[in-house]
Amino acid sequence: MDGLGRLHRPGDTPVHRLPPQCKLVATGAFVLAVVSTPREAVWAFAVHAALLAVVAAIARVPPHFVLRRMTIEIPFVAFAALLPFVAQGPRVEALGVPLSESGLWAAWNILAKASLGTAASILLAATTEPRQLLVGLERLRLPSLLVQIAAFMIRYADVIVGEMRRMRTARAARGFQARDVRAARVLARSAGALFLRSYERGERVHLAMLSRGYQGRMPVLHEAAATGRQWAAAAAPPALAALVAVAAWVAAWMVR
Amino acid sequence: MPDGFFDAPVSVGAGVAAAAGIAVSLRGAHRELDDRTAPLAGLSAAFIFAAQMINFPVAAGTSGHLMGGALAAILVGPYAGVLCISVVLLVQMLFADGGVTAYGINVTLMALTGVLVGYGVFRLVMRLWPPGAPRRAGLGAASFLGALASVPASALVFVALFAIGGTADLPLGAVLGAMLGVHVLIGIGEGVITALTVGAVAAVRPDLVYGLRGQAAPLQIRTPETAEA
Numbered sequence: 001m002d003g004l005g006r007l008h009r010p011g012d013t014p015v016h017r018l019p020p021q022c023k024l025v026a027t028g029a030f031v032l033a034v035v036s037t038p039r040e041a042v043w044a045f046a047v048h049a050a051l052l053a054v055v056a057a058i059a060r061v062p063p064h065f066v067l068r069r070m071t072i073e074i075p076f077v078a079f080a081a082l083l084p085f086v087a088q089g090p091r092v093e094a095l096g097v098p099l100s101e102s103g104l105w106a107a108w109n110i111l112a113k114a115s116l117g118t119a120a121s122i123l124l125a126a127t128t129e130p131r132q133l134l135v136g137l138e139r140l141r142l143p144s145l146l147v148q149i150a151a152f153m154i155r156y157a158d159v160i161v162g163e164m165r166r167m168r169t170a171r172a173a174r175g176f177q178a179r180d181v182r183a184a185r186v187l188a189r190s191a192g193a194l195f196l197r198s199y200e201r202g203e204r205v206h207l208a209m210l211s212r213g214y215q216g217r218m219p220v221l222h223e224a225a226a227t228g229r230q231w232a233a234a235a236a237p238p239a240l241a242a243l244v245a246v247a248a249w250v251a252a253w254m255v256r
Numbered sequence: 257m258p259d260g261f262f263d264a265p266v267s268v269g270a271g272v273a274a275a276a277g278i279a280v281s282l283r284g285a286h287r288e289l290d291d292r293t294a295p296l297a298g299l300s301a302a303f304i305f306a307a308q309m310i311n312f313p314v315a316a317g318t319s320g321h322l323m324g325g326a327l328a329a330i331l332v333g334p335y336a337g338v339l340c341i342s343v344v345l346l347v348q349m350l351f352a353d354g355g356v357t358a359y360g361i362n363v364t365l366m367a368l369t370g371v372l373v374g375y376g377v378f379r380l381v382m383r384l385w386p387p388g389a390p391r392r393a394g395l396g397a398a399s400f401l402g403a404l405a406s407v408p409a410s411a412l413v414f415v416a417l418f419a420i421g422g423t424a425d426l427p428l429g430a431v432l433g434a435m436l437g438v439h440v441l442i443g444i445g446e447g448v449i450t451a452l453t454v455g456a457v458a459a460v461r462p463d464l465v466y467g468l469r470g471q472a473a474p475l476q477i478r479t480p481e482t483a484e485a
Contacts, residue, residue: 031356031357032264032267034259035263035264035267035357072352072353073258076257083424083426086427087425087426088425088426088427100425102424102425103424103425106424107424109423109424110258110260110423110424113258113259113260114261114355116259117259117355117357117358118258118259118352120356121349121350121351121352122352124350124352125350125352130351143278143279143282145286145294146278146282146339146343146346148294148298149293149298149339149343150298150301150346150347151298152295152299152302153299153305153343153347154347156302157302157305157306157347160299160303160305160306161302161305161306164306164310178312181313184312184313184448184452187312188449188453188455188456190310191307191310191322191453192452192454192456192457193460194303194307195300195331196460196461196464198299198300198306199296199300199303199332201299203296205295205299206295206296216291
């Protein structure tokens with residue numbers, strides 16, 4: 001992963017214009033509805049995916065943008081792919097290999113829910129600036145101290161990562177190559193220096209803030225509450241997803 | 257970890273535990289750092305985020321990287337350490353790396369368990385270290401064992417949560433064995449990196465290492481008068 005703001009796609013669509021707190025709540029509620037959906041209801045996951053596709057279309061986020069960012073979940077998909085071989089229960093034959101039936105369902109469950117959750121988060125990050133995400137979290141009454149810490153991390157992550165890259169360049173320029181365990185001492189010394197530079201930068205930032213009148217909280221520059229219509233618009237996809245989840249449970253119960 | 261590994265009740269339960277842990281840490285960190293909390297914990301979180309990108313070669317082309325729970329706790333203290341890891345996880349979640357419903361579980365595993373066990377073992381070893389033995393070796397051993405213990409402890413909590421609300425029907429004994437075996441190996445790597453990094457910081461600015469508080473000799477200010485006396 002390089003940089004934190006790279007996921008954002010500036011735009012002026014209805015999705016972009018929604019207040020961040022509405023989008024945060026909507027994403028969380030949507031993913032919770034997806035996780036609560038019974039895994040046997042394959043059709044329900046298709047509806048969830050269609051809901052996301054509609055939001056992506058309104059936000060003008062092209063499918064390949066979302067799909068490319070979804071590669072981040074590959075290590076966990078690999079774990080899911082192992083499940084049919086190691087899980088217990090009755091077996092089914094596929095191409096002569098005995099596979100666990102419950103393991104197959106578990107793998108499908110993780111694959112479907114992880115993919116939908118990741119796609120929903122990507123849409124949120126693509127349509128909301130990093131700074132706005134934090135404003136939304138603060139309006140949702142997350143402790144202001146936690147939001148401030150997150151704000152400092154986002155603001156300085158690129159600076160610190162840049163510092164780390166310059167150290168790597170400097171090591172390479174002196175002929176260093178990390179070949180085996182013995183390189184750990186050199187790399188750890190770099191990590192230690194990186195910590196000192198980060199912490200001392202924090203001390204300087206604190207002094208700079210004090211000299212500008214900081215007294216423990218950040219000034220609120222724009223306090224805009226979301227309107228009822230905006231909340232209703234944001235609530236539509238998670239409400240539909242919740243309906244689908246309930247319908248899937250009812251259908252599973254009636255079949256039984 | 258993305259969504260879908262745990263059912264909804266366990267996800268929500270872990271979320272409540274995570275919220276409680278973060279609330280306690282916010283209060284504790286604010287007590288220790290006062291209004292320096294935000295910039296110092298924020299920059300430390302940025303450091304952990306960057307340090308996780310450093311690849312440490314292990315053998316034959318494989319490499320590992322730091323998870324950082326024990327390292328953060330030893331360097332900036334357990335409260336600020338929990339906040340650092342929680343914020344790194346929060347920001348990663350906001351940028352689609354880690355599931356929304358899995359956030360509570362991720363915090364419980366990596367921030368709460370990692371920091372508590374890592375720092376607890378660190379403190380214990382520091383206390384048991386014989387007073388006559390070299391202090392630098394004591395710091396190294398405590399950091400190594402703390403970080404080493406934190407990784408399989410997180411794996412243990414993962415298996416426990418999976419037994420309650422996992423979404424796959426796995427033979428738990430075998431899973432526990434495999435997870436612990438793999439994570440003890442990962443923990444050794446984490447321990448080596450953590451001990452070397454803490455050592456590098458302590459060699460330059462021992463006053464910044466939280467785990468060394470109260471151990472260093474107080475700073476002596478020498479003025480011409482005291483020098484004569």
